[in-house]
Amino acid sequence: MVQSAVQLLRNALEGVLGLALPAGIVLAALLLALLLIGLLDRARFQAGLGWAASxxxxxxxxxxxxxxxxxxxxxxxxxxxxxxxxxxxxxxxxxxxAADPDGGQTVQSAPRVTLLQDTTYTRSLSLPPEVFARINVQGGLEPLLPYFGSPDSAGVRDFRENFVRRGNTLVYTREVTLQTEQPVNVDTTAITTDLKFVDPAGGRGSYYNAVFNADYTFTNPLKTAATLRFDFPLPVGSGTLSNFRLTVDGQEFRAGDLTDGSQWQGEVAAGKTVKVNVTYRNQGARSWSYALGGRREAIKAFDLSVNADRPAKFGRYTLFPTSQVRGVLGGQQTLKWQLQNVITAQDVQVIFTGGNxxxxxxxxxxxxxxxxxxxxxxxxxxxxxxxxxxxxxxxxxxxxxxxxxxxxxxxxxxxxxxxxxxxxxxxxxxxxxxxxxxxxxxxxxxxxxxxxxxxxxxxxxxxxxxxxxxxxxxxxxxxxxxxxxxxxxxxxx
Known part of the structure; x- marks a missing residue:
């Protein structure tokens, strides 16, 4: 900083010295004007000199x-x-x-709940007698199976195929059992996020320490027991997460592979409601967002509270808070989004302009x-x-x-x-x-x-x-x- 200050001071002095020539010309013009006044009116000129001297x-x-x-x-x-x-x-x-903030503009996406079901699809193909006689030269039909192709392995639970002879007709049969996913709406969402801003020494960028705590509930919509899956995506731009916990009906679960986020899957009784709690800590900067989802989804009960100690603004065309409680001169503030029985694809985006x-x-x-x-x-x-x-x-x-x-x-x-x-x-x-x-x-x-x-x-x-x-x-x-x-x-x- 000292070297930069010296260089800037030198540039400023060069700029001031650059004004010396115009100032000298103006001063010479003033002296010439005073001499002309002295020649025209010597008495007043001498009186002016006496006043200036005193x-x-x-x-x-x-x-x-x-x-x-x-x-x-x-x-x-x-x-x-x-x-x-x-x-x-x-x-x-x-x-x-010095350590830089471990995180930037944090975006937390809403979880996804799906109902898993097994569905079997059957397909048959009848071959005429002349075709059967032509391909049955070597006395075996199994070599023909690779030519019928195989289904995509994604979601395939069972796959069977064979040939059956019915008189002079050859019938090819294929049975594929797939696992289908049916979206299930989340019943209630209650989220509390606390953002505490930090101004590190040295003028480095401000950041916030965030504590995220969310409670979700969803229900098995069938009259029979079924398998449900709860996918919670990890936040984007959050840096390192600490104290991450996923608790389902009071039991804590740890996922081994977090590539696609934390996932829970289990058998749920007919009409039973499952309670999920997710909590973690992270660092972020400039903004915090909650993405409700890329599709238009019905929301029964949504309650989001953001507590921050910095003035906040909101992204355009995003959900505006339903209530705001602000401190004196922009101190601690609480922003709430309380939605009941709405259908929306908008997100929540809170931007903190005082972070630069x-x-x-x-x-x-x-x-x-x-x-x-x-x-x-x-x-x-x-x-x-x-x-x-x-x-x-x-x-x-x-x-x-x-x-x-x-x-x-x-x-x-x-x-x-x-x-x-x-x-x-x-x-x-x-x-x-x-x-x-x-x-x-x-x-x-x-x-x-x-x-x-x-x-x-x-x-x-x-x-x-x-x-x-x-x-x-x-x-x-x-x-x-x-x-x-x-x-x-x-x-x-």
Whole structure:
């Protein structure tokens, strides 16, 4: 990051030096204009020079404050670009010195329940006598069997074929017993998913630790005992699963082959209801989805609850939650999908937009120069409304201190979680600014310094900035209201 910052600072200084020639031309034009004014009106020219000489010291100090403001803005721009380069390098690097999230956009598909039945199909083929006489030259019919082909082995439970002679007619008979699968609707679905987000140190991508717990029930629709199969597909994009358990009617099962997911198959009595529980833990990022199925299916009772501690959005044309319980300013929230007797092929897709740390740090970096400029304006307004003395040199030191604190916040994101790093940077900047200007200016410096922190609140930055602007306006108008200077005066009769 240091090398990137040095390179960016060098590029910025080259850009500033590139303005030297146009600035020199403008300055030469101003000097030429002053000389012309001196030749035309020498008295006023000498008076102007005398005024400038008497105020030159004060003007130089305020120019130094403006120069300090420009230096602070330049340092913040370099720090923002350096942080963005560091994050981009981390994302594109082949190797890492810290663990990356084990999972991405997790998609959990709904289970599939099928009724297994054996069905026998019989086929016969009669051969005329002349054909029988022609092929019965060697006295055996078994060599003919391979020429009739064999059925696909998938789902074949039994296969028989033979030749039977009936008078002068030869009859070929084939019996194939197949295992057929008939879909069975799930009676009830109750799912709870807890998503806890983690912001790792170093500005690496945010991820969530998920706990999935689902209860399913299905019933044998026949009046006789039958074999039913329950297929639970493993989630896609979930990385490594831990604590995976499949429990059927209170008995835990472990599958040896999980290529097509976890599968249970058993004999179910007529009209009996089977209860299945599935639970696991995994890591994911950016989104979580539950696919109800690729076909339009009748859903008797579907209850899904997603608990997350980040603001969420929903994929277009997906099922919107039936109820939402949100915390204050986007804290803990509970999203529910409760469906009864519906037929749908839509899915559930929850997207978390606050998971892109690079975008969030970019917003914070763009807001930092605005905060320093706002600190300068608020300090001037604070001194004017409260009749405080504001000197240019302490103001320059305060602006430099606030800029250094905000730069420190960006640097600390490489070692600490983003929230802690930015808060420490703001605290350091406000402390340095207060040390330079004094305690009476601590509040305006704080109001300006917390502006970048508003972009760490997810989707509530606009609301927080509006409230902050209203609070600042009230604090600026308060001295005038207390002195009665803003009240309308009554005219004398």
């Amino acid at each position: 105020h030159l010291s004060g003007l130089g100090r305020w120019a130094l404050a403006a120069l300090a403001l420009g230096a602070g803005l330049l340092a913040l721009d370099v720090a923002r670009r350096a942080v963005d380069v560091r994050l981009g390098t981390q994302q594109n690097a082949r190797y890492a010195n 740390l690079r975008e969030t740090l970019g917003k914070v970096g763009h807001a930092a120069p605005v905060a320093v400029l706002l600190a300068a304006l608020l300090a001037l307004a604070w001194a004017a409304t409260r009749r405080l003395r504001l000197l240019p040199l302490p103001l320059a030191a305060a602006l430099i201190g606030l800029s250094l604190g905000l730069v420190l916040g960006g640097v600390l994101t490489a070692y600490l979680p983003i929230w802690l790093a930015e808060i420490l940077g703001v605290v350091a900047g406000v402390a340095l600014g207060t040390l330079a200007l004094g305690r009476p200016f601590a509040l305006p410096l704080t109001l300006a310094g917390v502006v970048p922190l508003a972009f760490l609140s997810g989707g509530n930055a606009g609301l927080l900035l509006t409230l902050l602007a209203a609070l600042t306006l009230v604090l600026l108008l308060r001295p005038g209201l207390e002195r009665g200077g803003w009240r309308p005066r009554r005219l004398a009769p």
